[in-house]
Amino acid sequence: MGIIKDRYAIVGVGESERSRKSGTTPLHLALDAAKAAIKDAGLKATDIDGFMNYNEGDSCTSHQLATYLGVRPKYVKDIQGGGASTEMLIADAVALIEAGQLNTVLIYRSMNGSSGTRVGRGYDPDMLQGALAGGSFVIPYGSASPSQWFGMYATRHMHETGITKEHLGHVCLSFYEHAQRNPKAFLHGKPLTMENYLATPDISSPFNIHDSCLELDEGNAIIVTSAEKAQDCTSKPVYIMGMSARQCHPHAHYWNDIDQVASDYVAEELYENAGVTPDDIDVASIYDCFSWVVMRQLEAYGFAKRGEVGDFVAEGNLKMGGKLPTNTAGGMLSEGYTHGMNNAIEIVRQLRHDYEGTDRQVEDCKIGICTGWAGPDIAGAMILRN
């Protein structure tokens, strides 16, 4: 995708209210998010000719959203997916615009992730055995939660690299600290200390509740268009320098090969397409379904060497003023959770300098990275600039 460098932009972002109990439907949340993003871009709903969403059977369709925005779009697309789907759909949107099929695409993720369908819960065990790759070799042993699947990777990786529970705590503390500056973060007003973190019992080792992302009701939306059309928007465009939309782990099965992750493969292609190196990145959104997932990606994307990631986070480098301010709205650990889209929205706002003059702005930031992680098996990422 090197040829698309700087030729496409994110021109609008928006979100609904976030809560534990929305009292409404994912369609209403999607409408709120879409209207906010359209307003942010200074567009009319009818300027959008493509609508896309990812879901886990827990949302409304793109067609429904378009209908109730009063739009008769050319194109709608709904995919099954979680983490890394934001990046994948942005790449799809760029490709369709490049092919002359569409002009401007709205991508959303809307879910009652707390009051409705909760990720990884309430499924029939026999259904899971069939639905998961190799499920019959996993489910009978009680392993049905992402915390257990990723925990297996984490235990081994921590053993090999010297990452400790306290290092994981530094990831959590950094993001919780950001949430205290963000009044819209779900855990705003609920700061975390290392003492409290270490005293919190694990749910599934090595993770306690603070290591795990929130479960919330929320809708998010992002609008993508060409650099040319971006000039008609009232927002400051954030240009896509490079993407690696989706790459896979070399083995389809999680539970045998736990030494590699798909992010290892994304990184190389991503930097090559964007024409930058990790040193050029000023601000980051790193997919944070679990604290350790951030650690493993910092290694994969070259922000710290294997074996040095623990020190990197302990030195405060993920915080404001650090080498790589990360998840500056609080991330999925403490702001909100929409399978990564809220982190993508934040990186756009940082690069537009929306927080100028406040303690939330990463000063003079020009280039940012946003990573997605569907699991060790699938990842995607993009590098953006202002």
Place this chain on the structure above:
Amino acid sequence: MTQATTAYQKPIPLKDLDNAPYWDAADQHQLALQKCDDCQAYSQPPGPTCAKCGSANVRFEQLGDDITATVYSYVVSYRPFLPGFQDELPTIIALGQLDQVPEVKIMGNILKCEEKDLQIGMPIRMTWVDITEDRALPQWIPATN
């Protein structure tokens, strides 16, 4: 070998077209692994073809019932995520790296193991728990037991 004493509430491995030889062997308290005749790679879990090269020349190799391994990684679960686990918390879930075939790691619970004794690299041995009249589940126990 341990006999289940009460009605089994946990999920029972579902046999399908591709994995049935593994579970049929397990029911006989044996380990069988799928191996590719073309590239010699093992596929665990088994599939329709070799997961490494795509070849359909795959067959099951019988490894018997004397299976030893070391703990490659593990998690300790303090909450049940599936039915039947609520009475046996915490649950240790581990990947055992086979001594005979180090490229293969097999998931199981480690039974008869104190959490404080659990560590990466510890020797474990495969055991088979009779979970119903005709089904058995491969599990791990510390090799010293």
